[in-house]
Amino acid sequence: MQTEDGFTVLDISSREAVAVQEVKLPGGPETGNFVYIRPVYGMPLLKSQRMMKLGSELILIFLTGAVLILSARRPLRAIKQDLSTVELSNLKGAMIPTDKAPLELLPIIEEFNEMVGRLRHSSSNQKQFAATISHEFRTPLTVISGFIQSVLNRGEEHLLDHHKQALGIADTEVLRLNRMLSDLLDLSRADNQQLSIRREAFELIPNLEQVLKLAKAAYGNPITDNLKELPYLEVVGDPDRLVQCIGNLIGNAVKYSEKGSPIDLHVSSDDSKVTVCVSDHGQGIPADQLDTIFERFTRAEGVVLPKGESSTGLGLSIVKMLMEAMGGTVSVRSTVDEGSLFSLQLPLSDQP
Template sequence: MRLRTFVVASTCALLLLGVGSAVGLAWATLRLQQQASRLADAIVRVRAADDLKFSLFLVQVLGEAQRAGVQDSVGPPVSVETQRARVHEQLRQVERLTRGAAPDEQVEVAAVRAGVERYLAAPPETERDRLRECVAAADALVRSSTEHAEGARADAQGVQRRARVIGGLFALSLVLGAALALLAARTGIFRPLGAIRHALAAFRSGQRELHVDQEGPLEVREIAAEFNQLVDTLNRADARQLQFLAGVAHDLRTPLNALKLSAQVLLRAPALPPPERVREALGRISAQIDRLERMVGDLLDRTRIEAGNLELRPEACDLRALLAEVVELHRPSSPQHELALEAPDARVPLRCDPTRISQVLTNLLSNAIKYSPGGGTIRVRLELEEAQVSVSVTDPGLGVPPHERERIFEPFKRSSSRSAEIPGVGLGLSVSRRIARAHGGELEVQDAGDAGAQGSTFRLRLPRAGADALPEPEKRSGREPGDSLPLG
């Protein structure tokens, strides 16, 4: 399960519980309000019925006193007609209060009205009987309203109990849901994240072989997988670094041993050897020094490239002349190889750094010779295309497997074809490709079999409009010509 899915599901569940609690409380509140309104209406009806009974008794007392000629000397005088009018008004009030009441209460109110009308229309000799009937009807209305009030109170108490139960259930569900969510988060999220944190601390302290179990949500598993991949990558980088240091030490030891041997031959001789042997020894020493210089130069160039400030000095030059010079320089380096140059007769103008382009061409020819231990013809071809020029170097040597054609351009990577028998540290092609790309070009490799031969073909492509592909330094960043230019 994804972490986002877990968070969304937990949030939705808690929201549903919260909404359910709110709906339950709202329902309980509404029901309580309804029952409270019913209870209040019933109480008002009971009070109105009691007031009506009192007014009826007062009408009876005033009527009998008037007929007996007794005058009330206490308080203001009250006429029978006024009290009758009050009875009618109170009766109408009782009817208004029972309009929304239960049907049985409305029946009781109708009985009260009928009883009041009979009482008010009765002759004096039957007034008391009609009054008793009217009071009995009013008492029935009071009992009915009281029963409804008791029912409303009981309903309100039931709603309160249900509200407490619902609230308790929702609260319990909320607590249990939160506890389950926290437990799931602790087990499925925090524990894997803690394992990754401990693994990072252990890795920082030097435990480079430590891996993390891929468990928990998908995002956490992806983090663990990335960490494990990072550990493997760093371990491979450490192994490559050690392998590189061992290779550098081995490649440096070979020319140093040759230098030491040549020097010891001269120093241990009882007398100074003939000039021819001295020149021969000095030639070997010079060749080994050149080899050391190239190796150190490749290392320095790679360092400058990684720092982004390899120095380029672009100027107008003739690519055909540069290529011919490099080819002629390598002709005497191996009697087993024949260098065949195919180039246009006319000059090939190009804006580039001639020193760096010569370095790339030298590296390509040197590799072609090194990786063709059986000798043969190395074909160097300069071709003009519509928007670019290309220099191809085809050797009859070991070739490059298809799966290694990009890998050999990485720093310290070499082809697996008998690379242990061939000197080098795997920096030349990496530096050469970066130089080519800095000029707006490209360096690539393909099978020489495409051209009907065994081995490999390295092709350097450079834009013919060199000024467009490689702007003036002043246009790029305000530097002066000859300043260091970044290589990407």
């Protein structure tokens, strides 16, 4: 396109900014001027500046987003950590603080805290109920057992055989109920931090002899031991609770073994601890159940309860609770159809 000033415009379709430079050509007026036109964004310097600006804007956006994400995740991580520590046995510390919580989460946190409050109230009522029932039932059961024993002892010559058998079964069931109530009472006291466990030095052998005497009188299975081969051993713990733990293990061994199958009590020691093992040749426990048998109200799947026997799933959980309270441990090894071996460990008294 020819203009009135003598310029020829070749293309005016571009909307980009341009830079214009005019240079006077030599040769006088007739030669005219040379006008140099180029797009501004085509210059190398401006291209670099443009890329630097774009890069800095992207970095700023990224940093801003990262700061916002981290600031939002920090309270969420704190809330997640608080939730991971919530346990039914300790609901006092389950409340989530609301002072630093995000506004969007406040309604959820407040509702959660109200729910925890309701659970605390319900849990407290259940623990109190279990403790009261266990305590109140033990006295009449003890009286009933006493009368049964009195009748059996005084009227032995005058009772028919089937009467003696019936009274013996009744006495056995009373004793079983008494043990169950004792277990429930121990669990209730432990949940309320009221379980009294001693940690004192005591001689081990006499207490094991007491356990064996009671077990041999209660069960028909032969029970072997190595107590006569042992040196003097003094351990730290609660002697009464240790007798209770070993009694529970022997009772389980008899329950899940064939009638007349031998049970063994074996004691060993090293420089720091004593290990008391109770082994049987019974059904055994599947390997995938060994981690769950010490949980409350849990019985191993695949293990068949003998006819006429019952189980609350409390015995092993009681053993674990008492051993840990004494500063000891309990463990198990078992093979299906071959038997099980439970090991109790307590520190020697000369250990710090």
